[in-house]
Amino acid sequence: EENGHQNKRLKSDADEEDAEDQNKKSPKRKIVLLMAYSGKGYHGMQRNVGSSQFKTIEDDLVSALVQSGCIPKNHGEDMKKMSFQRCARTDKGVSAAGQIVSLKVRLIDDILEKINNHLPSHIRILGLKRVTGGFNSKNKCDARTYSYMLPTFAFAHKDHEVQEELFRLDRETLERVNKLLACYKGTHNFHNFTSQKGPRDPSAKRYIMEMYCGEPFVRENMEFAVIQVKGQSFMMHQIRKMIGLVIAIVKGYAAESIMELSWGEEKVDVPKAPGLGLVLEKVHFEKYNRRFGNDGLHEPLEWTEEEEKIAVFKEQYIYPTIINTEREEKSMANWLNTLPIHDFNSTAVEMQTNNKISKKSSDLEASDGCGDDSD
Numbered sequence: 001e002e003n004g005h006q007n008k009r010l011k012s013d014a015d016e017e018d019a020e021d022q023n024k025k026s027p028k029r030k031i032v033l034l035m036a037y038s039g040k041g042y043h044g045m046q047r048n049v050g051s052s053q054f055k056t057i058e059d060d061l062v063s064a065l066v067q068s069g070c071i072p073k074n075h076g077e078d079m080k081k082m083s084f085q086r087c088a089r090t091d092k093g094v095s096a097a098g099q100i101v102s103l104k105v106r107l108i109d110d111i112l113e114k115i116n117n118h119l120p121s122h123i124r125i126l127g128l129k130r131v132t133g134g135f136n137s138k139n140k141c142d143a144r145t146y147s148y149m150l151p152t153f154a155f156a157h158k159d160h161e162v163q164e165e166l167f168r169l170d171r172e173t174l175e176r177v178n179k180l181l182a183c184y185k186g187t188h189n190f191h192n193f194t195s196q197k198g199p200r201d202p203s204a205k206r207y208i209m210e211m212y213c214g215e216p217f218v219r220e221n222m223e224f225a226v227i228q229v230k231g232q233s234f235m236m237h238q239i240r241k242m243i244g245l246v247i248a249i250v251k252g253y254a255a256e257s258i259m260e261l262s263w264g265e266e267k268v269d270v271p272k273a274p275g276l277g278l279v280l281e282k283v284h285f286e287k288y289n290r291r292f293g294n295d296g297l298h299e300p301l302e303w304t305e306e307e308e309k310i311a312v313f314k315e316q317y318i319y320p321t322i323i324n325t326e327r328e329e330k331s332m333a334n335w336l337n338t339l340p341i342h343d344f345n346s347t348a349v350e351m352q353t354n355n356k357i358s359k360k361s362s363d364l365e366a367s368d369g370c371g372d373d374s375d
Contacts, residue, residue, distance in 0.1 A: 028106055031128055032100050033115075034125065035125055038317040038318055045099065046086065058086070060123055061119070082105065084102070085137045087137040096280035098282040098303065100141075126306045126309045127305075127309075129299050131292075143230055143232050144232075144233065145281045146280055147278075148227040148278050151332055152167060155177060155250045181213060182211065183259055185208050185211060192270050193238045195236070197235065204235070206235065208231045210230045211230075213226070213228075214226050214228065220323055222326070227243060241272045247271075253339050271339060276332075
């Protein structure tokens with residue numbers, strides 16, 4: 001019985017070795033893949049092994065890597081075996097135009113074509129580069145740039161009746177939006193912009209390099225605008241809450257002073273904008289590029305040659321999904337109806353009785369010239 005069991009095990013090992021042998025000619029190397037995907041219908045990027053109920057982008061990616069022969073099946077089951085690491089763990093419904101994953105694969109012929117043949121059309125591998133053996137896409141990333149596409153009626157004042165399709169954002173309101181978004185620049189304590197972080201948790205402090213809203217444009221008779229934000233790293237829901245708070249202020253539900261208060265120790269009820277419009281645009285590896293990008297062995301992790309493919313993918317899969325979903329499911333319009341539920345006034349009263357917290361927030365702000373614009 002023992003011998004039989006052993007033979008069975010040896011046979012399965014042999015089968016696996018045969019599969020490996022087929023790829024033996026292809027060297028195993030550490031690479032990065034440039035990915036673009038539409039996140040609608042997925043429960044985020046990161047795979048939940050053993051949970052088939054919630055489909056993720058990585059479920060489809062790993063399946064394609066195994067089927068194309070880049071990795072053996074057991075590496076698909078245990079992703080540590082291929083040193084897999086994603087740069088950003090995008091949330092449910094969030095899309096990406098420039099996600100980066102690092103992993104060890106067999107460098108088979110026509111590798112990108114073969115992987116893409118086993119992926120749905122709304123997930124594409126757009127580029128591949130060799131990296132150093134110890135490269136980790138999450139740890140080596142200096143910064144991440146996200147965009148957030150939203151219908152401009154989100155900025156209409158609450159006291160004005162608006163017809164969503166007819167609304168057009170005026171210059172004055174756009175300038176006010178940008179003035180508020182610029183206040184996020186610098187280092188702040190964002191514990192109120194995520195869950196499960198206390199006010200004294202050092203990891204709640206995050207550095208924002210830039211944040212602004214671009215010129216509005218019309219698609220399918222509705223006006224949209226895109227907010228860009230670049231930061232060192234972001235916590236779960238942080239960007240959606242940063243945008244949610246600015247919308248609440250511009251619409252007249254919250255005073256501008258709430259923003260500064262939210263960086264203090266006080267608990268502030270910050271509304272979270274819908275996930276639909278959020279897109280991971282680009283990840284930055286400036287330090288890595290300086291050290292290894294021109295060493296003669298590795299390429300810098302820049303994707304200028306792929307920019308056209310990225311733009312085409314966004315026009316084909318990301319923007320239409322955001323626009324059509326907004327029109328059909330009215331995710332922004334429905335979310336705006338929940339803003340009156342948030343009690344910003346009680347927080348503002350607490351602010352007046354707690355000068356200590358207010359002073360601490362002001363000190364934090366002094367470095368980037370975003371003074372107190374209290375109403």
